[in-house]
Amino acid sequence: MNKRWEVFQNSSDYRFVPYIMAGDPSEEATIELSLALEECGAAALELGVPYSDPLADGPVIQRAGMRGLAQKVNLEKTIELVSTLRKRGLEIPVIIFTYYNLLLQLGENRFLQLAEENGVDGILVPDLPYEESGYLQEMCSQNNLALISLVSPTTREEKLVKISSEAEGFLYCISSLGVTGIRSEFRDGLDEFLRAAKANSHVPVLVGFGLSQREQIHQFENSSDGFIIGSAIVKKIEELEDELLTNREEAIKTFKAYLESLLPVYSR
Amino acid sequence: MTTATVPDHRGRYGVFGGKYVPETIMFALEELEAAFNEAINDKEFNELFQKELAIYSGRPTPLTKAERLSETNGGASIYLKREDLNHTGAHKINNAIGQALLAVRMGKKKIIAETGAGQHGVAAATVAAKYGLSCKVYMGKEDIRRQALNVFRMKLLGAEVIEVTSGSQTLKDATNEAIREWVASVEDTFYLIGSAVGPYPYPKMVKQFQQVIGHETQSQFTQEHGGKLPDAVVACVGGGSNAIGMFAPFIEKDVPLFGVEAAGLGVDTDQHAATLSKGSKGVIHGSLTKLLQTNEGQITEPYSISAGLDYPGIGPEHAYLHETERVKYEAVTDKEALEALKQLCVTEGILCALESAHAVAYSLTLARSMNKDQAVVVCLSGRGDKDVHTLMDKEGGEYR
Structure with a gap:
């Protein structure tokens, strides 16, 4: 475990982990949005990689991926962005969120080498379930990189125990069935699921998928160690697209104001 | 094997x-x-x-000897496994x-x-x-x-x-x-x-439910030929369900098998759906297989006149049969498929689907290279009613 993960894991805060898409709407915007997120209290950052066929994502993140693709951002460029982020002072762990096909084409070994060179701390592959992740898991362990595991309310109990106890970085608990996106309600029995995950996990347990409002975040405070917000933030970035390209300073101000209205006071 | x-x-x-x-x-x-x-x-x-x-889809479907089509082309006899006669018109x-x-x-x-x-x-x-x-x-x-x-x-x-x-x-x-x-x-x-x-x-499940095509073919053909197996079996491949069903009982036997992909405007253009001929290893729709993609892994859009073959991936078992060279995969262009479709129409009175026409086209090439006492079986996966609009657009001029 590296220093950045140590800080993340030892923190007593209720952790806020945002997701944004690399290159949406431009590489420079991604850099400034990332720094703004850290400034507003992000404990780690998930950086999405644009992909033609994102089958775990809803419409909001699909559109962000199209914008990223239009900027010709790929997996390699996304990793290299992290190096720029480090030079610009970003200190929180960065997790590359990529579909497996992109990783396969770059090559797992090449990925690990680039990740180390550019200051990446973890990787999350939404279409690589536990059963298929053996090789990547081993390679990541050898290279001191966290492979972020996901568990879902539909995960069988013995598997939940296994994944939770082996999790690195943080454990990602999917709060609702379906793809990423904004939701008004969550399923029943979620607290129980989160508690079971927490009971077995050595790393912080975070809840994600569908969160978009402060009240929803409060709902999980007692049963988890933090929360992930993707679509709601990406949607705000979409609204600010033109401004981010023409008047970035103003756009970042608006973005920060939005984050302040969204986040609980203590996580800022 | x-x-x-x-x-x-x-x-x-x-x-x-x-x-x-x-x-x-x-x-x-x-x-x-x-x-x-x-x-x-x-x-x-x-x-x-x-x-x-049997009682809903009308199986078994016939195995029809294409007498006039075979004569026109010379060489081996061509047999058609008539999946086009199923309820709803395809396998x-x-x-x-x-x-x-x-x-x-x-x-x-x-x-x-x-x-x-x-x-x-x-x-x-x-x-x-x-x-x-x-x-x-x-x-x-x-x-x-x-x-x-x-x-x-x-x-x-x-x-x-x-x-x-x-x-x-x-x-x-x-x-x-x-x-x-x-x-x-x-x-x-x-x-x-x-x-x-x-x-x-x-x-595995789709193969299980489609292998009735191959099993019927095997029993129909051997019955007519005193126990002898066909000398070649041909099927078109998009995702590959009619082909894997047709090949199933023959994979372990000494029968040459041919899968036919869509070459669209040609495998040397960027307008084709020849996944095995031109694709590379990757993940699509939950499976590691061969697919059409950029070097970076963005999945690209295939092209074929036949919508059923217009798919950038292929079933994983076909990728395996290709790699182990048990099945030979060939590619047929839009133009060749259209010609075969028309030839089948006028020699046999059968309007087949554009997908199946790819298999027919390759079987003609194959039959011509074989002897008169040999036999090629083609899976005629579907009928062509659904393609009449496309055909009118493409070929209408000829018939006006």
């Missing part, structure tokens, strides 16, 4: 196959695998499936019946399906009506425009057709959307995949 040990317990055909899906649906794949294994070992289920194939119904019976057995009341040209959508809507299930069919906006007739058929059958506007708005995106819907509704919904693709156990 090569396939006795595939798929392995992890759903692998060599390196191909597997389950590359979000964690949320992993339990559903396990549940499906258990239910499927139980069903195919249950005599009652198999008898019911065979009975439905797709075999698999749809099998999976629907399994859905009923598992107590699922809702099915979802993806479709490109609409043939699988029609088959899914048909079995949903017959077995009293609700049915949502995901179809790309672009395909809805191109296949208005099939869209109307599905609606007549009581299915809901959902327009997919993501990505390139075709079959690949409709499949993504169906998977997304499945992730959201996995607890009470059965995903009825139309081809030998997708995460394990789908490729």
